[in-house]
Amino acid sequence: MLDVRRVLLLVEAAELGSLTAAADALAITPSAASQQMSRLEAEVGQPLLHRLPRGVRLTDAGAALAERGRAIRRELRGAQADLESLAQLDRGTLRLGSFPTASASLLPLALTRFSRKHPGLRTSVRSALFDDLLDLLDTGEIELALLWDYEWNRTDEQSLQVEHLLDDPTVLVVPANSELLEEPRISLADLAGQEWIIRADNHPVAEVLRRSCRLAGFEPRISYESHDYQEAQAMVAAGLGIAIAPRLALTNRRHDVRLVHFADDVPAPTRRILLARTANRPPTPAASAMTEIMRAVAQRFTDSNLHRTQLGTVRTG
Missing domain, CATH: 1.10.10.10 (Winged helix-like DNA-binding domain superfamily/Winged helix DNA-binding domain)
Structure with a gap:
């Protein structure tokens, strides 16, 4: 040659x-x-x-x-x-992976900021289950993925470079006219007699509910299995029961439900929101730019949640 x-x-x-x-x-x-x-x-x-x-x-x-x-x-x-x-971020495509809660909360703001700052770049987003997102990262079909984990299933893949963006607390969802809102303090044990709305199909939040209730000494009575958080909110508003959910999943909260933030001593696990890429591939300039934007957006959501609490959102504790 x-x-x-x-x-x-x-x-x-x-x-x-x-x-x-x-x-x-x-x-x-x-x-x-x-x-x-x-x-x-x-x-x-x-x-x-x-x-x-x-x-x-x-x-x-x-x-x-x-x-x-x-x-x-x-x-x-x-x-x-x-x-x-x-x-110089004048052209190219950034390939992202996400999951529904992040896609409905963090990601839209990040995409808007990214497109305004880098109009020559386009983005593509794949929404998938956790294991599928890992596969897409491994094959290189996506460069960055928004992931989540709880304390009992930490994401510790050696092949990934993982950054913790923010904590997503578990909250209690009750009807807007619920008597629970009048209580100065509510523990999970106080909720043993309640009916519960739960996520169907072995959803991770269903595991969160069962783990939390068992730590409080009871098995939850399930009245309805929902397939998304809007459906769960609707059933809570209709009086079928109460529910728990990650705070980010309730960015679009119905007017006829209220959120109750658990105190630190209540056994309601906090979910971590993560940004991951493959460790053995250096990030592209576009991926690095999006990482910076995701950090800023995550900080905005963190500050916003703190502000809601400081304004008097009902807390159990």
Whole structure:
């Protein structure tokens, strides 16, 4: 296979009329240029240049190869321009993975900020289950993924670089006219007699409810299994029972339900929201830019939740 650098040397010699000028253009010595040209001629098996008293002239073989070399040079320059454009975030695609709660809360604001700051870039988002997001990261189909975990199933994959964005507390969801809102303090044990709305299909929040209630000494009585958080809120508002949910899942809260924040001594686990990428692949400039934006958005949500609590959101404790 021909050495591309030697072919580019031939192109420079053809355009500038001498090997010495070509050497200057490529920042090498004239002797090194002469040696490289001799090696190129040995590779092709025929002369490429006529050495003249002043300068050089291409042979037919040299002219044919130089023409191909000009095309190679154009492609290389184009590739360099593409890389510079990607580094400057002027073009390209960022591939993200997410899950429904994050897609309905954190992600829209992050995408809006990203598109305003980098209008030349496009983003694609894949919404998937936890294990599917890990597979998409592993295959390179996505560059970044929003993930979550609880204390009993920490995400500790050695193949991932994981950043903790924020804590997403578990809250109690009750009807807007619930007598529970009048209580100065409510423990989970006080809720043993309640009916509960739970997420269906072995959803992680169903496990959170069962674990929390068992720690409080009782098994929850399930009155309804919902398939999304809007449905769960509707059943709470209708009086079928109460529910627990991650705070981010209730960004779009119905007007006829209220949220009760648990105190620190109540056994209601907090979910961590994570941003992950594959550890053995360096982040692209676009991925790095989105990571910074996700950090800022996560901080905004953290501050917003603290503000709600300080304004007097009902707390059990």
